Amino acid sequence: MHIELKRGSSTKLYVQIALTIADRIRSGLIEPGTRLPSVRKMTADLGVSLVTVSKAYAELEAIQLITCSQGKGCYVRGSLHTDQTEELDRTQRLNGNSESSTPWNWQMALVDYLPRAQLWRHFDTSPQVRVELHMSAIQPELLPTREIIDSAYRLSSDHAERMAAYGSFQGDRELRQTFAEHFAERGLQVTPERMLITSGAQQGIDLVARTFVGPGDVVYMEAPSYTGAIDVFTSRGAKIITVPMDDEGMRIDLLTRLCDTYPPKLIYTIPTYHNPTGITMSARRRAQLLNLAQSYHCLILEDDPFADLYFRDPPPASIKSMDGTGHVVYIKSFSKVLSPGCRIACAIADGSVLTRLVAAKSTADLGSPLLTQKALQSFIQNQYGVYVSRLRDELYSRLCAAAEVLKEHAPPGMHWRLPDGGLNLWLQLQDNLDMRELHRQSLAAGVSFLPGSACYVGETDTSSLRICFTVTSAELLCEGLRVLCDVIDKVTPREGGTMADRLPLI
Numbered sequence: 332m333h334i335e336l337k338r339g340s341s342t343k344l345y346v347q348i349a350l351t352i353a354d355r356i357r358s359g360l361i362e363p364g365t366r367l368p369s370v371r372k373m374t375a376d377l378g379v380s381l382v383t384v385s386k387a388y389a390e391l392e393a394i395q396l397i398t399c400s401q402g403k404g405c406y407v408r409g410s411l412h413t414d415q416t417e418e419l420d421r422t423q424r425l426n427g428n429s430e431s432s433t434p435w436n437w438q439m440a441l442v443d444y445l446p447r448a449q450l451w452r453h454f455d456t457s458p459q460v461r462v463e464l465h466m467s468a469i470q471p472e473l474l475p476t477r478e479i480i481d482s483a484y485r486l487s488s489d490h491a492e493r494m495a496a497y498g499s500f501q502g503d504r505e506l507r508q509t510f511a512e513h514f515a516e517r518g519l520q521v522t523p524e525r526m527l528i529t530s531g532a533q534q535g536i537d538l539v540a541r542t543f544v545g546p547g548d549v550v551y552m553e554a555p556s557y558t559g560a561i562d563v564f565t566s567r568g569a570k571i572i573t574v575p576m577d578d579e580g581m582r583i584d585l586l587t588r589l590c591d592t593y594p595p596k597l598i599y600t601i602p603t604y605h606n607p608t609g610i611t612m613s614a615r616r617r618a619q620l621l622n623l624a625q626s627y628h629c630l631i632l633e634d635d636p637f638a639d640l641y642f643r644d645p646p647p648a649s650i651k652s653m654d655g656t657g658h659v660v661y662i663k664s665f666s667k668v669l670s671p672g673c674r675i676a677c678a679i680a681d682g683s684v685l686t687r688l689v690a691a692k693s694t695a696d697l698g699s700p701l702l703t704q705k706a707l708q709s710f711i712q713n714q715y716g717v718y719v720s721r722l723r724d725e726l727y728s729r730l731c732a733a734a735e736v737l738k739e740h741a742p743p744g745m746h747w748r749l750p751d752g753g754l755n756l757w758l759q760l761q762d763n764l765d766m767r768e769l770h771r772q773s774l775a776a777g778v779s780f781l782p783g784s785a786c787y788v789g790e791t792d793t794s795s796l797r798i799c800f801t802v803t804s805a806e807l808l809c810e811g812l813r814v815l816c817d818v819i820d821k822v823t824p825r826e827g828g829t830m831a832d833r834l835p836l837i
Contacts, residue, residue, distance in 0.1 A: 332351075332352075332355065332361075332368075332439075332442065332443065333442045333443060333444050333446075334347070334348055334351045334352075334377060334446075335351075335446075335546065335568055336348070336377060336379070337547070337570070340570075344379055344383050345383045345384070345386040345387040345390065346387075346390070348373075348377070348379075348383070348384065348387035349386075349387040349388075349390040349391050350789045351446055352367070352387070352391060352396075352397075353391060353394070353396055354446055354447035354449075354565070354789075355445075355446065355447065356391075356396050356397075356407055357396075357447075357449060357784070357785075358445075358447050358448040358449050358451065358562075359448070359451070360443075360445055360447075360448055361407050362407065363407050363408065364406060364407060365406065365407045365439065366404050366405070366406050366439075367388070367397065367404065367405045367406070367407070368439075369404060370384045370385055370388065388405050391405075392405070395408060395767070396408060444566065445566060446565050446566060447561070447562050447565045447566070448562055449558045449561065449562055449785040450533075450558045450559040450562050451562075453465060453558065453781055453782075453785055454466065457774060459774065459775070459777060460774060460777055460778065460779045461777035461778070461807075461811075462777060462778045462779070462803060462807050462808070462810060462811030462814070463779050463802060463803060464778060464779055464780050464798040464799055464800075464802060464803070464808070464811055464812075464815070465779040465780050465781045465797075465798075465799070466781075466799060466802055467606060467607075467667070467754050467755055467781075467797075467799045467802070468667060468671060468754070468799060468801070468802045469667060469668070469722070469726070469754065469801050469802065470801060470802060470803055470804060472804075473722060473725060473801075474669065474670060475669065475670075475710060475714070475718055476670060478710055478714065479669065479670050479673065479706050479707065479710055480706075482705075482706040482707075482709045482710060483702055483703070483705075483706035486702060486705045486706060486709075487702060496701075497697060497698060498698045498699070498700075498701035498704070499698060500689055500692055500693040500697065500698045501526070501527050501528065501689050501692075501698075502526065502527060502528025502529075502677075502698070502699060502704060503528065503701060503704040503705060503708065504523055505705075505708055506528060506704045506705070506707070506708040506711075507523035507526045507528065507677070508523045509708050509711050509712045510523075510526060510663075510677050510711075511523050511526070512712075513711060513715070514663075514679075517638070517645075517648075517649075518648045518649070518652050519648075519649055519651060519652040519661075519679075520652075521679050525679055525680065525681060525685060526677050526678065526679055527677070527678040527679075527680070527685065527688055527689055527692060528675065528676070528677060528678075528698075528699050528704060529662070529676045529677070529678055529692065529699065530674040530675075530676075530696065530699045530700075531664060531666050531674040531675070531676050532634060532636055532662050532663075532664035532666070532676045533559050533563075534674075534676070534692075534695070535662040535664075535676050535678045536559065536560050536563050536599075536632065536634065536662065537563050537695075538678070538688050538691045538692055538695065539597070539630070539632050539660055539662075539678075539688065540563045540564055540566075540567050540569075540597075541567065541691055542687050542688055542690075542691045543596065543597060543630060543684075543687075544564060544567045544569050544596060544597055545567060545568065545569075546567070546568030546569070547568065547569070547570055548567075548569050548570065548596040548597070549569070549570045549572060549593045549594065549595050549596050549597075550564045550569040550570070550571050550572070550595070550596060550597045550598075550599060551571075551572050551573070551574055551586060551589070551590075551595050551597075551598045551599070552564070552571060552572075552573050552574070552598075552599045552600070552788070553573065553574060553575075553576050553580070553581050553599075553600060553601070553605065554573030554574060554575055554576065554787060554788070555573075555607055555608065555757075555783060555786035555787050555793075555795070556573070556599070556601070556606075556607075556786060556787075556788075557601060557606045557607070557634065557786070558781075558785045558786055560599055560634065561786070561787075561788055564599070565788070569596075570593070571788045571789075572589055572593060573787070573788050574586045574589065576605070576608065576610055578610065579610075579612060579613040579615070579616050580600075580602060580605070580610055580611065580612030580613060580616050581600060581602075581612060581616065581620065583616055583619040583620055583623065586598075586620075586623065587623060590623065590627055594627055594629070595624075595627055595629040596629055596630070597629060597630045597631075597632055598620065598623075598624060598629060598630070598631045598632070599631075599632045599634065600612070600620065600631065600632070600633060600634070600650075601634045601635070601636075602616075602617060602620075602633065602635075602647075602649075602650060603635055603637060603638045603646045603647075603649075603752070603753075604637040604638070604640065604641075604646070604750055604751065604752040604753030604754075604755075605753075606636070606637075606753070606754075606755055606797075607755050607757050607781065607783070607786050607797035608748075608750075608755075608757040609748065609749075609750025609751075609752075609753055609755055609756065609757055610748075610750070611646055611647070611750075611751055611752070612647070613647065614647040614648065617647060617648075617649075617650045617653065618653060620650060621650055621653055621654060621658065621659065624658045624659070625656055625658055628658075629658070630658060630659070630660055630684070631650060631654075631658055631659045631660070632659075632660050632662065633649060633650045633651055633659055633660070633661045633662065634662050635649060635661065635662065635663050635664075636663075636664040636666075636667055636668075637667075637752055637753040637754065638663075638752075639668060639719050639723075640668065640719075640722070640723055640726060640752045640753055640754070641723065641751060641752035642723060642726070642727040642730065642751055642752050643751060644751075646751070646752065649661060651679060654681075657680070657681035657682045657684060659680075660678060660679070660680045660684065660688070661678070661679040661680075662676055662677070662678050662679075663676060663677050663679070664676040665677070665707065665711070667754070668719065668722070669707060669710065669711075669715075670703075670707065673703040673706070673707055674699070674703070675699070675703060675704065675707050723752075726754070726800075726801050728805065729800045729801055729805055729808060730749060730750075730756075730800050732800075732805050732808060732809055733756060733798075733800040733808060733809070733812060734749055735809075736808075736809050736812040736813055736816075737812065737816070740812070740813050740816040740817070741816055742816055742819050742820035742823055743761075743820075743823065744760055744761035744764075744823060745758055745759070745760055745761075745816075745819065746758075746759050747759065754799050754800065754801045754802075755797050755798070755799055755800070756797070756798050756799075756800055757783075757795060757796075757797055758795065758796050758797070758798065759794065759795045760794045760795065760796070760819060760823070761794060761823055761824070762794050763794075763824055764794050764819075764822060764823055764824070765822060766782055766783070766784065766793070766794060766796070768822055769796075769818065769819060769822045770782055772818050772821070772822060773814075773815055773818045776814050776815075776817075776818050777811075777814065778811045778814045778815050778818070780796045780797065780798050780815065781796060781797040781798070782796055783795030783796050783797065798811075798812070798815070
């Protein structure tokens, strides 16, 4: 496996090795039962000492990701989705016959450059799960799927010639014009020429990263942050530095001090109904962040999937709406709100930044599918406003239902804050809780959640988790939360387990 060591870093080499392997195990890139390279081979491959690799393996064994046996080697114990007993049995079988257990053992010798893929790992869940709260999405029955399908059918039937030609690399102009009108109503004045249609926000993030971020470049993110963005920047070899948050969002005072030592190449933020915490960055902080980017001549990547899903008042204006110097790349996804299967988002940028992003898009896929762009354009232009207004009311009712269940059933030590919009609830638990065991038992009980560790960079564990209150029916949501609270209560250690003060419910 490829492990890129930063020898001038303040992080010790054995820690870098352990963190990289841990990320790969948690991402499922190294499967349970896999034998890791021997200490001597890893030493030779990385050009480090035997002691360094031995300490790295010892760290991994200490956090129960691998098991080591004298004379037999080190094996991956198992993932969060596999029963531990079965994992150990499998490991023992492999220990006895590791070289011939499968016909594809040779593939471990193939070097890849995927240090982490947590988004993929936590996207699907096992068949035993009845209540899926792990995925940040809207219940399919609430989406305008039938209207979009009908629109796509009419377009493909009445305008077959559109399917026989390539679309613009930059995206359908009619859709970009509709987006421009949509943004103008929300205080962001932009022309179609400043936009790029991408296949979802994830591709937009990836295009920015592959265009402007290389090995060693400094990228700042909130802590915690969106799993998919962490995966992208990690794969680029960036030096990711995380900044804590408070009630107003990213701590700009801490970010400023960090930038004095480590000047940024890019700052990634989800300022509105942040994923996973739900926090909204204040207008004051947004202006401060833009000023900081201007002073360091760096980019801000503003990820905005949820701004239309406010429950009371609209959120503060986007950072991009204040940007007159081209320091902000703004990505607005319409996939979650309208049709995840259509994968439509819009990136707004200026000057040569946009030119380079369009070039990157052209090499990635020659442009997003024209049919889905046309189908969504018609709906956004004619029906989006009424639809999203009704959707906000329904999602808010789900949040209120979740709040009632938590107030009644939350075990000692759990605290949370209700967001002003978006799809997610961030639950913080007792520090001494075994999150791996909680996840295993919760899945066994039929309820999934996103472990908080997936939302942090290089951290082995955190006593937090994210649930989505919009992905399933209100009935199943309440049932799932009651089951989850019961499992948390069973797993929570009894010693010193006092009821922590909950953050204000709004």
